[in-house]
Amino acid sequence: MFGFKKWRRKRLMKKPFPDQWDALLNRNVPYIQHLPSNLQAKLKGLVHVFIDEKKFEGCAGLEITDEIRVTIAAQASILMLGIDDLSSFYNDLRSVLVYPKPYVVKIKSRHNSFFVQEGFQRRRGEAWSRGHVVLAWNEVKKGASDIHDGQNLAFHEFAHQLDYEYGATDQVENNYNNESHFLSWARVVGSEYQKLLQAIKRDQKTLIDDYGGTNLAEFFAVITECFFEKPRELKEKHPDLYQQLQNFYQQDPASYITVS
């Protein structure tokens, strides 16, 4: 990364945090109240960096406000609280598109070489490898309001973004069956994914949401939600997976997110 960008980020990290933003965080992102004070301070710095660098676009008539910026930036930043080096903070993300509520997109699905079906799909959010994250604002607020239910749309979509940037699930895909060299990330995440697929097949209830069985990318997004919102349960029931996510995110939420 060019020196100027890094220098700018360092300056932004030290910028005073406006009182109105503090009030918005306390109201909309209760997660922050559980963080140790050094991480709370770091989070506020990262919110400044995020808002300074990423473009927010309102869709379907939604007007972008500070409330929207701060609430979304804070949740994206929670995932990155463990980074020491500011040069790796959502570098590929350019913009966040925000709809007031779930939106409908036209989709095409190919059934064979002659037949393409067109239809509509309702979405709460999505992340594209081209540097955009799309979110439904009412769902963002809902996801942030309960920090213990393991459902958080912003965590989910920004996990997809980090997956694109770091190739987290590509690693699993490429190395899960490669026994010649031991890669614990690929082995642990790959085998936990297989276990979830088995459990879904047997109709067993699991801590990890069934939606994670859609594919590896969704699995990574779903276990990220679980890691941040149900860390103690994840650590107890899936200790190896918890350990891998702890290494990936360089954070130990089980030490401060307690059910209250």
Ligand SMILES: [Zn+2]
């Ligand atoms: Zn997803």
